[in-house]
Amino acid sequence: MMDCQRAETYVLHQLQHLSPTLYYHGLHHTLDVVAQAESLADAEGVVDVQERALLRTAAFFHDTGFLTTYQGHEEAGCDLARQALPSMGYTADQIGHICRLIMATQMPQNPGDSHLAQILCDADLDYLGRPDFLPISNTLLQELQARGKMQDLRAWQELQVTFLSEHRYWTRTALQRREAGKQAHLTAARAVLNA
Known part of the structure; x- marks a missing residue:
């Protein structure tokens, strides 16, 4: 039996050790993605208990790779899932599924x-269509x-x-909501660029 609660507690504990300069990819982002994944799963009619558990675990683990690396953090997150989850009752198949969901979020x-990967991808970038964008x-x-990856404004x-131009939402719900x-954010960003 998957001990989802233990897996979540483990991730929450690990994410306390993230770099303080992960201003975007901090614990708050993971919690937001978990909440959005749940909300999308509800709206998209995902009722299977195991599917929901796999989605939720993947949402918790999706950015844990930032504990060890910035580039390729998805793969590092899968490595952590493969290390941690067997002792929490997850089978190799379940962990493989979780890793496929995590890898789908790679840009x-x-x-x-x-469907679960589409939900996780939409949850990960839900903010693109929100008022707090x-x-x-x-x-x-x-x-x-902070990482020297952006020259200027x-x-x-x-x-x-x-x-924003290249991004797409995958689920009907995210398209409707976001x-x-x-x-609108794309139009505003273009206006700033052309000002």
Whole structure:
């Protein structure tokens, strides 16, 4: 039996050790993704108990790779899941499924036909269509600046426009809830760039 509670407690404990300069990819982001994944699963009619447990565990683990690396954190998160989850009652098949969900969130997102992967991808970038888009995206800018990955604000605006243009939501629910908001943020970002 999967001991989901233990897996979640383990992740919450581990994430206390994240770098304080992960202004975007901190514990708050993981908790937001877990909450959005649950909300999307409800709206998308996912009722299977095991599927929900796998989705929730994947949401908790999806950014744990940041504990050890910035580039390739998805793979590192899968490594941690493979280490930690067997002792918590997860089978090799269940862990494989969780890792496929985590890897789907790698940019560019690639959930394929997996409904759970589509939900996790949409939960991960839910903020793109939300009213709190600007303050959240500013934390990502701070995080990239802290790593010397962003030259200036113009480069940042260009990245925002490209990212918002190329991003897509996968589930019907996320499209209904967030697409209009995301398009509004894209229009605003283009206006700043062309000002």
